[in-house]
Amino acid sequence: MRISEHWLREWVDFPGSTEELAHRLTMAGLEVDAIEPAAPAFEGVVVGEIAACEPHPEADRLSVCRVVAGDGDPLQVVCGAPNARVGLKAPFARVGATLPDGTRIERATLRGTASEGMLCSARELGLSEDAAGLMALPPSAPAGADLREYLALDDTVIELELTPNRADCLGMAGVAREVGVLAGREPVWPGVEAVPPRCDAQFPVTLEAPAECPRYTGRVIRDVDTSAETPVWMRERLRRAGVRPLSITVDITNYVMLELGQPMHAFDLERLEQGIRVRSATKGERLALLNGQTVELEPGTLVIADAAGPVAMAGIMGGEPTAVTEATRHVFLEAAFFAPAAIAGRARAYGLHTDSSHRFERGVDPERAAVAVERATRLLVGIAGGDPGPTVVTERAEQVPVAPAVSFRPGRCTALLGAAIPHETMRGILERLGMAVAAGAEAWTVTPPSWRFDIAREVDLIEEIARIHGYDALPLSRTPAPLAMPAQPEAHLPLRRLRRLLVDRGYQEAITYSFVAPELQASLDPEAETLPLANPLSADLAVMRSSLWPGLVRALQHNRNRQAGRVRLFESGLAFRGRLENLEQAPRVAGIAAGQRHPEHWDAPRTPLDFFDVKGDVEALLALTGEPERYRFEPAAHPALHPGQSARVRHADGHAGWVGALHPEVLRRLDLDGPVFVFELDLGRITAARVPAFREISRYPAIRRDLAVVLPEAVSAAELRATVVASAGEALRELILFDVYRGKGVADGFKSLAIGLILQDSSRTLTDSDVDAVVARVVERLRAELQAELRE
Template sequence: MRVPLSWLREYVDLPVSETGRDVAERLIRAGLEVETVEQIGADLKGPLVVGEVLSIEELSGFKKPIRHCFVNVGTANGTGEPQEIVCGATNFAVGDKVVVVLPGAVLPGPFPIAARQTYGHTSAGMICSARELGMGDDHNGIIVLESHHEPGTDAIQLLELVDEVLDIAVTPDRGYCLSMRGVAREAAAAYGLPLADPALLDVPPANAYGYLVKVADPAGCDRFVARTVTGVDPTAQSPIWLQRRLQKSGIRPISLTVDITNYVMLEVGQPLHAYDRSRVDGPIQVRRAEEGETLTTLDGVKRKLSTEDLLICDNSGPIGLAGVMGGSSTEILDAAAGPGTTEVIIEAAHFEPVTIARAVKRHKLPSEASKRFERGVDPEAARAAAQRAVDLLVLIAGGTAEAGVTDIAAPHPLRTIAIDADLPDRVAGTVYGRETVTRRLQEIGCTVAGADILEVTPPTWRPDLTDPYDLAEEVIRLEGYDNVPARMPTVPPGRGLTDAQRFHRRTGVALAGAGYVEVNNYPFIGEAVLDALGLEKDDERRRTVKLVNPLSDEEPALRTTLLPGLLGALRRNIGRGNTDLAIFETGTVFLPKEELRVAPRLPVDRRPSEAEIAELNAALPDQPRRVAVALAGERLPSGWWAKGAQAGWADAVEAARTVARAAGVELTVRQAQRAPWHPGRCAELVVAGTERVVGYAGELHPRVIKALHLPERTSAMEIDLDLLAADGEQRVSGPAVSAYPVATQDVALIVDSAVPAAEVETALRDGAGELLESIRLFDVFTGEQAGEGKKSLAYTLRFRAADRTLTADEASAARESAVAAATARTGAVLRGA
């Protein structure tokens, strides 16, 4: 909402010294979002005056029309002599009043004006168009003023070229601020000044002589006011003051009748629509669309209507999409396009917000009217808005207001809210007092009664005030959020991060230390990415929690895996030239429960009961926390020192081990098959000593890589952190450092090719006993020497005691025990034996 300061001052007697920035600061303190304060005409400098065209000489021999003019500018040029000006515009004639800028002036740009020789004549100034004066984008011709203006009159003041405009971002709950009336009310409260309400007009009551209107859907249209003006002069133009206010507010002047409806909408906040009565066939009807109906709207588009659309109709059919846009069949005609409109029906109605919002979205047709109806319009403003439009048509266009007044209104009971007088005090943690609470609520238009418990009736223009805490917020914001004291809550001693929180931080630190960069993604997914990941139709990850109002129709569900967002981030970075990547993300996934429930709406006027909280928790999906990594390109960079190493499935597995070490557990790695990983390069991650599968790692399937446009050999890992730390012990102590030497023993075992290396490693670990410090597979060999259907696995075993130096016999005994366990479990044979 663009608010010219000069217009705002009509309703609130602001101090003369207050600038636009001062007013913006007050409104921001009151809770409005003032984005900018535009200084209109700040670089404009006169003389800029009204001129009367005395003569015009058409110059020939040029590629475009050129006119040599003499213009009477009064005494503004210091001599009183006619001003010689060369102009290329042709939309004015001798005797017209125009806007003239004289040498020495500066136009917006800045664009200094000086006398100069052009087309064989001296041009001492310029006859101005609207764009040259910063009044708009119209550059088709110069401005022709009304004939009563005297030559030499200051045009800067006449055209209101210098002003300040506040651009306010109106939030959905403050639809009343999409009007000068609403912003003026906020300014009056912010300054403690009285408000001159533009909607306080004497309006005649409804009678039987008004234009016939039939409302078939009172739920969609609970008020419809119609007024008629006859004898309108179709040649009448909008006065300068009206055009300038529309231009400053961001609306282009069109014609007098349309300009008046837009002006009243900006002033009062009630959208209006004007019909040419001679083109309306019979009574006006408000109803829902019927199957197959169409409407050509004012923008010239023929639209197929839905049965949910609310329409304005006459006997011929639809003539307007209610609250959104009128139809072309009854639009106001300009005299320039033929016989102009002389009889006007003014519509001021109140429509149900959801109906309008859905129609706008359905037809992709936003408008200034729908923007207001969606947020809620004051139903009691319709009569005053219609009267204001009628008065302006009578005053400017010479029309006559018919005595008939149509006002169809459905019952609209007032809402009363009971609020403790000290509730704002308790919410803000300060003391306002009952008198302040009562005064502030009355300033926003509420009716207040009572003492300790106040009975508050919100005004009709504030549909957002529905409960006591809304009223408390109004008091606090008007008193100033900056005046709310800052008090630190009392923290119970001994509280801090939980074990789980420390574990999650350790996970991130460990991966960052390993060279991974953390990313954060939106938790939304769609079926397309699940298809790209190659998930089967019965895969449990396809069972998702759907959002009622998603940000994107393409991603309507909450994620069940971190991989879609992580791989999307990988793809975007690669597209921007970052080819060597190692990224990770930690976050929750959302797994629906077997029995789907609708979450209850909890109260805001009290603390929810334990039963209500339990019901809410029962409706929420399970939200385990996971960590995932993705790698592509070089893991070790190439350089003069050596050739780099490409990231691969082994790096993804090592990332899983890094996370496991942060949890204080060890992982057993087993071969597996699971989308979206390559079936031959997928590792199942199991907590050592258990059968608890906590995640998967490996290289992505080629089809997945192609579908997601990822580099070859892209690898990924995902682990469930809650399962990884399911044993409950999440405190990790540092490794013990022994002063005694390590005894290293290598062992090579021949096993069947089908025996997993992880199974052999587990057997060696169990057989080696407590002296084993670590075990590492350093070689896998297949060939004739190993035997057909066999493979050789070579391990390094490190033994160490905490309290002594091991003897060679002790180390050898531990090694032999490990080999014996592997032989017994896997049929391993010591190589070379």
Template structure:
């Protein structure tokens, strides 16, 4: 919303700077985007007085003018405009001036005549598109003064970002009301008296076919209007706030729109067939040409304004070309209405047609001021176009405005905000907002003002008094959190379980990624994921986000690509989120989606940060497996088994994580390397190691785990290494499982680890070195006892697995 500072001051006597106003509005939730100075490009243009004007002897259209520009001497300026004449006050660009289009004015000779400046047209000044002749200023203009001062042009315009709930601030009056509240200033609206001095005419009857879509429709007739350009003050004010001036009648509707927030539309009354107005839905496939000259195809969801035989307007969005105001229009039917916001929003988005009117109708209109805005516009039209306002108003209001009644408790406001506001302050703020306080006590009864459709409950009123107090002035104090011992031992919540895993990931040195739940079908197709079970988005924000994710991998891989584009050499990411799969609907309230919690882990690039003096090397499968095993240890889950998956859409090699579950096993996730042909699309030049685990399975197994405690060992351990020479098909897990199955009394099988793996070049065996830990609970072991136990392990491996030791 562009706010003219001079326009604002017509309603509130604010004398501060634009920056001070913008800063205060920002703290009230109306953020200042920037301060625009729309006429800086013509700040050096001065007023000139054409003293003499003679035809150029060497041209049939040029004129040689002597101009008093307040420089102490008359300037010779050659001008080609057909309307230049002696005695005029005109805008003059002096030598050295840079025009809005970039042209620099220099001394020149035109057909032999010297020219020391330029007399400007409105288009050359960037004010309008009019280039039919030079701009003629009022007789009261003083030569040598700045043009922007003479025309009282807006030096500063604030660009205010309005949140969707604050429809009341999409007008100068709405922002003036906020300014008055913020600075404790009086607020008043200068009245425009609408005089019904026109002839009595039969007003068009209003027929609203669907009262749910149109809550109020009013209209007036103005006769005898003369279509012409608006006065300079109106045109320049509209130009300053980004609205293109067109003609006096149309400019008035735009002026009231920006001033009051009420969209209006003017019809050429003589072009309305049958002398009636019908508000009804469009027919499927109906064609309609809007004011921009584009033919639109409508359907039954769109609301139209019709005369007796055809559509003449797209309700709340744009009028029709068939009834537009042109230079021949004399009689005007002016519309002021209130439509259901959702209907206007859907039509505007479906047709890709957004206007200043639809932008406001989508957010809500002040229904109580709709008739008032109509009368205000009629008064301006009568003044600017010379028309006569006919007696009477055509009105249909199937849904009168009824304010929402809310309870407000000052004590509750103090408790929520954490400050003592005082009942007098709360009353002053609510009254200043326009609320009606109908009852006071411990609980007040407050009626909503018609221009604040966002105020519907007590929390909204508390927010308002907090805003005016200054949310930025409330000291940030963390609330005390007390845990009741009576709840000790209750099952851990899902949130607490996920939070604990997030702390684990951060503590391990992984960076948490948070990605959208939306991905693209093309992302899922690229990873070879099946079409079955996908949930497509009916109204996606973009083509890249048209489906709900079925895996976390697409988001993590896109995060990798973004980080690589920023020059990252290595990456360690984890993400906890839901994935979604379609399933049959079970009842009317079912969403048809299954949400499963997953944790994704991605490792890429260098194992160590370059800042640390560590050996060089890239991360590999053992790093990923180590992270997964660390997570399992954190959750007290043991007995994990890894088996190679024969076929996976995007991991090669791929390993399935199997965990014991009662008498059997359950798959808890997969881990492996992203296929290189797929990794190339994410700009990866090294291996991408990725794991995706099912949090629902991990949580269930974690809850079933019973942690047991035992005394710490007193006597020292004795460790021995054993190297096994085995064929490639003998797996490490198979060897460790066999050793643990021996259940030797002195062997601590939980501490058995693989120390080294060596594959001799050209050999058909690999050397696996394991470290065994021996300990006795009641005494210190002797070397002979340990060697004997080690020998038992060696002989058993040779006998049962066919390896060499």
């Protein structure tokens, strides 16, 4: 919200400086995001009037003008603007003037003709981007007047960054009300007296969706001169608010919106058929919008329609066929109250964002529509003429929202703020904010005004008192609180330990959105039942994530697009599965890795990352539990993973996660160079750790025996390990797999695994017969259960 300080001070007499005003607004919750001048610096520019205009004798596109710039003889100026004409008043930079870009105007000769000054466009003065011709000033502008003084350009624009609950300040009236409360001054409201009708013309309105639009105010104004020019003061106020002037009717409706916070629209009455119907769109209906876009309306979208079909998207944008043009004679002004829930998200669903939708989806005062129509009527009739009919309010009163009364305890306010604010001060603040206060012995009954949708609880009223009294005026104190020493169970592995380990192994932590694009999620987790958002920020953030992979994949794409070749990222967070009524929120930790195994180094080979590198990272995480043997990796198919490079992580109690390479088809759809490896683990399965316990270290030597066994390809190393551990007994201290061989000497369908057995006893030195007995048991068990044979 951009506001002109001059305009604001016309409404309320704030005694302080611009900086003090900005500070008070920020401390009151209306954050000032920027303060900037209303116009760039220039000097020596006055109002000039073209008294004569003739073609340049040596250039077809130039004119030789005689410009009256106050006292003295007219000055000769060579001008190239196409709209230069006798009688036009425009900014004139005298010789010696300085323009915003630093250009100093000097006497010049153009194509043999002397020029004593420069006629200016709005762009040359930094007032807009319009460079199509000279900036036209009103005929009443006094020639020779300083342009900065005439347009009151020595103004400041204050930009407010409003929170969504303060829609009441999306108009000058709301901001002035707040400043008046802060300064203890009463705002001076503009004249909004009712304009008496001059004719009986009316246009019928029917509310077919009263829950979404319970009140609709309309007024017919006949014989309007829609070609009338918008006054310069109004154009300037629109410009400073960031709104481009277009035509008299559009400018007036925009001006009233900026002034009162009530969006409005004007229809060409002769293009409307039979009557207005406020209803929901039906399937297949289309509407050509004012921005040139034609949209197919979704069923349920609230529209303004006539007998022929939709003429506007309610609360968002009007339609092109019924727009007011210079040929329009009769105008139908409308202002309505639309329920925020009926407008919220609708504009974004069509790729739109308008000033109207921005206000309606946050909440507009339901009592302001008739006032806005009267204000717009007075401005339109006063500038463009016309005969207004009566103002007609069509409503379903039972559907119009009524602010609920809120119970307020002054003692509770004192306790929460830690400040003894007098009760009279509290009551004065609430009443100056427009609230009705009925005081009781212990509690007050406070009724918020119609424009404050955000007041619903006692704490909301306490917040109002705190911000108006001044957060910086509250005393500083330390809140007494008992120190609680939370339990740190040794059998629980904290998330921070997992995160530190991944950082130590070269990963960087990422934090991504919990909502993702539906098509990306379908590529990476097609079997999940996802939860769609009712009001998504965008189409790319429309569903809750069922896995952490989509966010990490987007982060990888972002880094790859910026020439990052070696990427290691991890994230911890919630994954969401199921519908709202049975939503499962599972804590997960996931990672993604691509590129070279090691950072580039002169003494290290450039070896691409492979499946076992990432599997090793997962194994390191599982080893933190102290019971890595409770986990195993099983070859398994996952829709998003490479069929030959994917594994399910199993826990003794069930499924614990996945690790593998992304499927080539997924890489193709995501336009990623492979291979890319991912993992995801269920934190609930990997945070239960074994409590460390003392175990005596043997003083006797360890003995190693190596075995090479030939097994069927279907037998995994995990099965081999489990069989050896089960048969070796307590003497086995460590089992090492140090070689895998396929080839000459090993039959097809078989493989050779070489293992090392580390044997040790805590009470004596093992003899050869002891070791031979262990090896014999292991070989026999392998032969019986896994069809393994010693390799010769």
